[in-house]
Amino acid sequence: xxxxxxxxxxxxxxxxxxxxxxxxxxxxxxxxxxxxxxxxxxxxxxxxxxxxxxxxxxxxxxxxxxxxxxxxxxxxxxxxxxxxxxxxxxxxxxxxxxxxxxxxxxxxxxxxxxxxxxxxxxxxxxxxxxxxxxxxxxxxxxxxxxxxxxxxxxxxxxxxxxxxxxxxxxxxxxxxxxxxxxxxxxxxxxxxxxxxxxxxxxxxxxxxxxxxxxxxxxxxxxxxxxxxxxxxx
Amino acid sequence: xxxxxxxxxxxxxxxxxxxxxxxxxxxxxxxxxxxxxxxxxxxxxxxxxxxxxxxxxxxxxxxxxxxxxxxxxxxxxxxxxxxxxxxxxxxxxxxxxxxxxxxxxxxxxxxxxxxxxxxxxxxxxxxxxxxxxxxxxxxxxxxxxxxxxxxxxxxxxxxxxxxxxxxxxxxxxxxxxxxxxxxxxxxxxxxxxxxxxxxxxxxxxxxxxxxxxxxxxxxxxxxxxxxxxxxxxxxxxxxxxxxxxxxxxxxxxxxxxxxxxxxxxxxxxxxxxxxxxxxxxxxxxxxxxxxx
Numbered sequence: 001x002x003x004x005x006x007x008x009x010x011x012x013x014x015x016x017x018x019x020x021x022x023x024x025x026x027x028x029x030x031x032x033x034x035x036x037x038x039x040x041x042x043x044x045x046x047x048x049x050x051x052x053x054x055x056x057x058x059x060x061x062x063x064x065x066x067x068x069x070x071x072x073x074x075x076x077x078x079x080x081x082x083x084x085x086x087x088x089x090x091x092x093x094x095x096x097x098x099x100x101x102x103x104x105x106x107x108x109x110x111x112x113x114x115x116x117x118x119x120x121x122x123x124x125x126x127x128x129x130x131x132x133x134x135x136x137x138x139x140x141x142x143x144x145x146x147x148x149x150x151x152x153x154x155x156x157x158x159x160x161x162x163x164x165x166x167x168x169x170x171x172x173x174x175x176x177x178x179x180x181x182x183x184x185x186x187x188x189x190x191x192x193x194x195x196x197x198x199x200x201x202x203x204x205x206x207x208x209x210x211x212x213x214x215x216x217x218x219x220x221x222x223x224x225x226x227x228x229x230x231x232x233x
Numbered sequence: 234x235x236x237x238x239x240x241x242x243x244x245x246x247x248x249x250x251x252x253x254x255x256x257x258x259x260x261x262x263x264x265x266x267x268x269x270x271x272x273x274x275x276x277x278x279x280x281x282x283x284x285x286x287x288x289x290x291x292x293x294x295x296x297x298x299x300x301x302x303x304x305x306x307x308x309x310x311x312x313x314x315x316x317x318x319x320x321x322x323x324x325x326x327x328x329x330x331x332x333x334x335x336x337x338x339x340x341x342x343x344x345x346x347x348x349x350x351x352x353x354x355x356x357x358x359x360x361x362x363x364x365x366x367x368x369x370x371x372x373x374x375x376x377x378x379x380x381x382x383x384x385x386x387x388x389x390x391x392x393x394x395x396x397x398x399x400x401x402x403x404x405x406x407x408x409x410x411x412x413x414x415x416x417x418x419x420x421x422x423x424x425x426x427x428x429x430x431x432x433x434x435x436x437x438x439x440x441x442x443x444x445x446x447x448x449x450x451x452x453x454x455x456x457x458x459x460x461x462x463x464x465x466x467x468x469x470x471x472x473x474x475x476x477x478x479x480x481x482x483x484x485x486x487x488x489x490x491x492x493x494x495x496x497x498x499x500x501x502x503x504x505x506x507x508x509x510x511x512x513x514x515x516x517x518x519x520x521x522x523x524x525x
Contacts, residue, residue, distance in 0.1 A: 050409055074415035086410035088403055099403050102396075103415035146414070 001026040001154055001185045002047070002078075006056035007066075009042050017042050018209045021056075024154065024187050029180050031188040031196040031217070033230060034206035040189040041083050043206075044156050047187075048080040049073045061153065075103040079152035083159050083189075085143040089132035093123050096131050096142055100149030108151075116145040119175065137168040144175065155179065156187045161195060173199055193230035197221045205230070237368045239490050240483070245374040245443060247482020248381035252436035253459035254466065254474040255388065256429030262405035262469035263425045265323060269330040270310060272456015273337035274430050278303040278437030279352070279447045280345055286356045295357065300434035307430030308423055316419070334453070341449035352445035357438070373442040384435055385475055388428070392471065397424050405469060454498070461505045467518030476516055480504075 002024040009017035017039040024030045032040045045051040047058055049070035058066045065073055074080075088096050097116060101109050117124040120141045126134060131142055140160055147155060157176065161169040169192070177199050180186050190196035197203055197217040205213040205226060213226065220226050253275060260268045282299045290298070310333055318326045354360060354373075361372045392398040400421045403411040412418055440455070441447060458481060466477025484504065485497045493500075508515060 048413060050412055069417065070412045071415040071417045074413065080413050082410060082413060086407055086413075088406045088410065090406055091402065095399070099399065099411070099414045099416075102400065150415070 001028075001061065002187065003059040004043070004047065004056070005059070007043070007046060007053035007058065008055045009039070009046055009051060009053050011042075016209050017046070017053075019056075020206075020209070020211055022204050022211065022214070024185060025202075026185050027180075027183070028202060029176070029186040029188060029200040031190055031200040031203045032206055033190055033193040033196050033203055035191065035230075037208070038206040039209040040206055041158050044080060044082075044158050044187070044189055047073075047156065048078065071103060074150060077150060077153035078156070079147035079150050079154070080156045081143045081147045081158060081160065083162065085136075085139045087131040087134075087139050087142050087146065090130060092128050092130055093134070093142055094127040096146050097123075097127075097149055100146035104150055112149050112151060115151075116148050119148070119179075120145050136163050137165070137171070140164065140168075140172055141175075144172075148179070152184060154185045154187060156189070158189045159191060160188075161190060161192045169195060193226070194221075197231075234367055235490070238370065239486050241368070241370055241374050241378075243483035243486035244479065245377045245482070246485060247479035248377050249436055249440050249443065249455075249478075250459050250462045250481050251475045251478025252381055252384065252432045252439070253455065254462035254478045255385075255471060256433050257456075257460055257463040258466070258468050258470060258474040259401070259425050259429050261463070263401060263422055264315075264319075266315065266326050266330065267460065268426075268429075269327075269456065269460075270333040270337060271429065271433060272452035272454075272459065273334050273341075274303050274307055274310075274452070275433040275437045275440065275455060276341060276447070276449060276452030277306055277337060278434045279441050279451065280341065282357075282438050282441055283350060283352050283447050286353050289356070292357050296438060299438055300431050303430045303434030303437065304427050307426045307433075311423055311426040316422075334456070338449045338453065345449065347449060349446040349448035352441040352447050354442055354445045358442065373439075377439045377442065380435060380439060384432060388432070388471065391428065397421065401425055458498075458501055461501055463515075464505060465508050465515055467515030470515070470517040473515055473517030480516075 005021050007017060007020050008015065020043060032043065034040055042051060046053050049065070049068055053066060057064055060076065060078055088099060097113060101112060122138055123142060123145055126138065131139060134142060160172050160176070164172065173195055176186060176188065188196055188200060197220055200217045203214065203217045203220050204211050213220065253272060256271045257268060260266055278299045281302045282295055285295045285298050314329050314333055315326060318329060358373060358376070363370045363372065392401060400411065400416045401424065403414065403416060404418060404421050408418065459478065462477035462481045463474050465480055466473030466475065481501055484500060488497050488500050
């Protein structure tokens, strides 16, 4: 589904992602875990075309997208839920979902809106409210719902647990699992390594821009080094 | 009676400021650029209207030509000068905008001469004065106010209901999030410049009706005042630009009514200073609260 080969990303002179390669197979949940500043979000931004890599290749559905405009990438079914949710705070829930559908043919709007409303009944209740008046958890649901409006083949989620209460985190992760069962491939970026490893099939561990470890999530959960560094001993 | 006829005067002047302020405000809302060349687009528009009227074109054709030329000019300026600087520091873009403004003024001076040319108002509209319950009102005042209100209604419709309008609002709230939704930001920016410039095109004709003497420097001070209007109303806000425009227009007329016509510019900029001191986000401006 997605294959990232040897990318290098810079912020000015700072080399923030170094020779990173990984693959996301169709139907899987793959997570990128690592501390703050490891380069996780930068990688996602580069995949969705907001930032550029200086080298390497990014293949999505076997097509090189490293120089493709972001709007074409979304249109092809790669959706990105950014860090910090980034919903349009001044616009209503409905208008936010409308923006999510921006690249899609009009005829699919109603059906997708219903799909999102059934997944997140809370959004339906609050459809007329400005997104800025929603709670953090509701905003996260809106951010995910907005990304679902393109019926993505691959959904990238950047820190969906950030700033949420434990109960809400579980709820969001249940939704992610459920979406995966519905056939959406997921690339998950998380600082909450335990939660991420628990729901993913495969994971990559990033440290200061490099992949230092990878493997199937179950064995990473048992790995002693990972345990001490990311899972709290 | 004097009060009412002055109020109409103020609304007419305010309409012109509001139309230009909208262009400033929308462009700022999208790419955080103070487009100081905006007033000069109006000046070029006024010349187009003047020459095409003198060539005895049909009034509707004159209006259409003026709006189209202003719009095209703004698109060309955006593509040639601002697009290459999209990722440059904001100061560089601001200086470029000032440069474009000076360039337009000098080119106009070169081609059309530095001295003012009278605008043949009668070819567009026979000046008439209505007596309305003892108040004298010019037909150009009424037309200006109505045209402005209609333009604003159309603009509100475009921004709230059309696809590109919705994309504009999304970009002005969060550029990167809008890109992730699949908005082609370059198109939205061009569209914003085009809409702003077509309002300036309409404004150029309304300006010429009120001040029928066109010279290369009319855009400068007019642009600055519209800029003040945009700030007073809350830059980035469409209703703010309208309110700011009318505030400045009525204020100027009041100052003139009190016999201080030499002070109008001073009072306008004094208002800017006061607003910046006490409510820097303007009347309709929102406080930017960052939620982490």
